[in-house]
């Protein structure tokens with residue numbers, strides 16, 4: 001199997017450079033329109049698909065992003081691995097603005113978003129105990145460090161609905177009581193959907209601020225965030241450029257089973273399945289649905 005590297009660019013990351021045969025492609029999905037066209041091309045012999053999460057021009061809010069369409073579009077283009085790049089606030093002194101945190105856990109506080117490809121007529125339950133892929137996460141950490149970024153291995157991401165930032169009481173709750181490390185508005189349901197689509201998924205939190213808990217930094221200031229974000233975006237592009245060489249063009253099965261997540265997950269008996277939903281699931285779950 002070939003590596004096809006999908007990258008979802010967050011706030012400030014609306015394109016990547018240096019792809020051979022680069023072009024923006026419109027992708028239709030049964031879940032509606034993705035956030036934008038997908039930039040496809042090759043880097044160091046590896047096929048790449050880049051999708052700006054908020055669309056070029058930053059059109060989609062965290063609540064309006066069509067997460068199902070985005071994941072389906074990348075899977076449909078053949079992605080084997082997806083790297084999610086996100087601007088995040090930090091709950092830890094040592095996780096400073098400009099640093100990257102390789103997220104490995106989440107607390108999902110989002111609501112009102114479509115969180116599954118499955119539903120009535122085709123019910124599935126996948127495990128998200130370990131929602132990110134350790135192999136892909138390690139490659140991201142290595143590629144970012146090679147670009148001079150300070151990288152923290154492991155961190156819990158609090159996914160909030162937004163679009164407003166947290167109140168001071170929420171910020172303290174997430175940090176002191178729930179033990180979260182970073183906060184953002186888009187990590188969920190993206191990670192859950194990537195697991196349902198049997199994609200290796202890694203999440204790179206690019207720290208832009210200390211949210212509002214830090215006594216020396218006051219409340220979140222969007223002007224400060226944007227300034228930090230622009231520097232972070234260059235680092236993210238540097239990381240992305242190093243990944244194809246690290247991952248290689250030929251891809252062995254995932255040692256952690258990300259690419260087999262649906263193996264025993266579908267509970268609905270074949271004869272009881274809704275043909276219309278089964279048809280919509282073709283790109284994400286065709287491997288097990290036949």
Ligand SMILES: CSC[C@H]1O[C@H](OP(=O)(O)O)[C@H](O)[C@@H]1O
Nearest residue numbers: 010011053062086087184185186
């Ligand atoms: C720019 S501040 C808030 C905004 O940035 C993050 O987006 P993304 O995760 O796509 O980088 C955060 O989740 C909010 O949507």
Ligand SMILES: Nc1ncnc2[nH]cnc12
Nearest residue numbers: 087088089183184185211
């Ligand atoms: N403090 C914060 N809270 C939520 N999302 C963010 N994105 C960047 N900084 C953030």
